[in-house]
Amino acid sequence: MIARGITGHRIGESHRKAKLTDSQVREMRRQREELGRSYGWLAKRFDCGESTVRDIVKYKTRYNA
Numbered sequence: 001m002i003a004r005g006i007t008g009h010r011i012g013e014s015h016r017k018a019k020l021t022d023s024q025v026r027e028m029r030r031q032r033e034e035l036g037r038s039y040g041w042l043a044k045r046f047d048c049g050e051s052t053v054r055d056i057v058k059y060k061t062r063y064n065a
């Protein structure tokens with residue numbers, strides 16, 4: 001199933017530019033909340049930028065994951 005937002009556009013891992021799966025996003029948030037991992041550590045672990053990690057764990061992006 002393709003996830004779509006209220007405007008009809010693809011969201012989450014079904015977006016064509018998504019590099020992280022929804023399960024990776026959930027794992028990233030879990031490690032930040034439960035284990036207190038730093039943005040830098042998570043960025044290296046998930047092969048993305050620190051600003052991406054920050055936006056994900058603060059629910060600025062990928063809020064539906």
